[in-house]
Amino acid sequence: MAAGNPYTVKWGIMATGGIAETFCKDLLCDPKVRDAHDVRHEIVAVASSSSKKRAEEFLKTIDGAFDAKTYGSYPELVADPNIDIVYVATPHSHHFQNAMLALEAGKHVLCEKAFTVTAAQTRKLVETAKAKNLFLMEAVWTRYFPLSIQIRKRITSGEIGTVYRTIGDLSFNSNAAEGKGLSFADSHRMINVDLAGGAILDLGVYPLTWVFQTLYHLQPEQDKEAPTVVAASNKYTTGADENTAIICQFPRHNSLGVATTTLRAHSDPENDAVPVIRIQGSEGEIQVFFPAFRPLKYKVVKKNGESQLVDCPIPGDPARNGWGHGMFWEADECARCLRDGKKESATLPWTESIVIMETMEAALKQGGIEYPELITTDVYDPKSPLNTGNQ
Numbered sequence: 001m002a003a004g005n006p007y008t009v010k011w012g013i014m015a016t017g018g019i020a021e022t023f024c025k026d027l028l029c030d031p032k033v034r035d036a037h038d039v040r041h042e043i044v045a046v047a048s049s050s051s052k053k054r055a056e057e058f059l060k061t062i063d064g065a066f067d068a069k070t071y072g073s074y075p076e077l078v079a080d081p082n083i084d085i086v087y088v089a090t091p092h093s094h095h096f097q098n099a100m101l102a103l104e105a106g107k108h109v110l111c112e113k114a115f116t117v118t119a120a121q122t123r124k125l126v127e128t129a130k131a132k133n134l135f136l137m138e139a140v141w142t143r144y145f146p147l148s149i150q151i152r153k154r155i156t157s158g159e160i161g162t163v164y165r166t167i168g169d170l171s172f173n174s175n176a177a178e179g180k181g182l183s184f185a186d187s188h189r190m191i192n193v194d195l196a197g198g199a200i201l202d203l204g205v206y207p208l209t210w211v212f213q214t215l216y217h218l219q220p221e222q223d224k225e226a227p228t229v230v231a232a233s234n235k236y237t238t239g240a241d242e243n244t245a246i247i248c249q250f251p252r253h254n255s256l257g258v259a260t261t262t263l264r265a266h267s268d269p270e271n272d273a274v275p276v277i278r279i280q281g282s283e284g285e286i287q288v289f290f291p292a293f294r295p296l297k298y299k300v301v302k303k304n305g306e307s308q309l310v311d312c313p314i315p316g317d318p319a320r321n322g323w324g325h326g327m328f329w330e331a332d333e334c335a336r337c338l339r340d341g342k343k344e345s346a347t348l349p350w351t352e353s354i355v356i357m358e359t360m361e362a363a364l365k366q367g368g369i370e371y372p373e374l375i376t377t378d379v380y381d382p383k384s385p386l387n388t389g390n391q
């Protein structure tokens with residue numbers, strides 16, 4: 001690749017919901033605005049399981065990629081020879097079947113979080129990507145923020161000493177205005193068990209990401225250990241978890257992680273009054289501020305009380321009305337991995353995604369949360385209603 005000639009990745013977008021829109025608007029931002037000069041992104045195809053028309057409307061919504069192909073089904077999308085990588089933006093319930101559909105069609109995959117509904121499904125995705133020599137990554141975008149990279153480096157430098165505990169929370173007060181219910185309709189993906197709803201899989205994955213990237217990811221490869229998991233959940237009337245606390249004990253490193261998530265209270269009701277993530281070491285701690293999925297600042301507090309507040313703003317593209325959400329950094333990681341022939345990201349290796357999924361599965365089990373066989377099976381079925389658009 002000639003110097004100055006950025007590597008181009010051609011994206012196929014699977015689904016046209018909220019996060020697909022946000023991700024695509026980020027892909028349309030000029031990489032140079034975030035000082036990325038070695039990669040660029042093109043949206044070459046979009047599919048809606050609803051209709052081709054929905055996919056066409058989606059291009060107007062993102063205000064770009066007007067020459068992208070539009071499809072009315074996911075199988076048509078994955079058959080498009082012009083796509084390098086598919087971005088799976090369906091509910092958690094669909095991730096396994098949809099990501100398998102793309103892998104089996106020979107496409108690299110970036111799949112939204114939570115990766116799958118069970119650990120066996122994640123293991124099957126990894127096994128398939130390995131067998132077909134394809135790139136696969138879970139879209140835990142927060143890991144690729146400059147803020148997260150700085151924090152990982154400051155821990156590794158020993159600045160806060162030995163880290164013994166990471167506490168994290170991601171919660172929203174979603175109580176209904178009247179009565180004791182939640183503000184979501186029972187059919188909403190947040191609480192609908194047919195869509196693998198619940199706090200753990202949608203929100204809990206973020207405090208767990210902070211627990212893992214500080215207590216697991218930074219350990220030497222040979223010393224990494226899956227945690228002992230103790231968890232408890234309160235269930236909503238739909239059967240999904242509405243309130244969960246997860247303890248991760250790492251005996252080999254004498255450390256403990258605590259991840260909490262609820263739909264009944266807000267992490268930080270006074271806005272920036274309290275840190276939502278605390279990474280606590282022998283010489284001090286690093287505090288990250290709300291929200292755990294898209295933090296814009298952190299504070300280093302030394303044992304003697306000295307502190308340093310660090311702002312990490314997300315750059316906006318003036319040519320795109322100042323838009324910039326922060327999902328472009330995970331997209332850049334995918335592009336660099338494809339350019340360099342890597343099949344997994346060193347920032348979130350397959351093994352780590354599997355261990356985190358095993359942790360969430362243990363929490364779901366201990367909380368008595370159950371999901372239907374259609375969305376928990378690890379048997380790929382191209383004719384599954386999750387792939388044909390009938391579920």
Ligand SMILES: NC(=O)C1=CN([C@@H]2O[C@H](COP(=O)(O)OP(=O)(O)OC[C@H]3O[C@@H](n4cnc5c(N)ncnc54)[C@H](OP(=O)(O)O)[C@@H]3O)[C@@H](O)[C@H]2O)C=CC1
Nearest residue numbers: 015016017018019048049050089090091092112113114391
């Ligand atoms: N990284 C982040 O910050 C965020 C990540 N997410 C993740 O993204 C995923 C999607 O979330 P979000 O975009 O908010 O969800 P939406 O409900 O807004 O969109 C989901 C899309 O999936 C498709 N879909 C296919 N089958 C179904 C079905 N049976 N029920 C509902 N939708 C279906 C639809 O697109 P179509 O009709 O076009 O096929 C729908 O628009 C989740 O895994 C979530 O965890 C969500 C929000 C933020």
Ligand SMILES: O=C1OC[C@@H](O)[C@H](O)[C@H]1O
Nearest residue numbers: 113114190201202203293
């Ligand atoms: O990933 C996410 O981040 C923000 C939340 O509002 C959303 O429900 C979740 O899926």
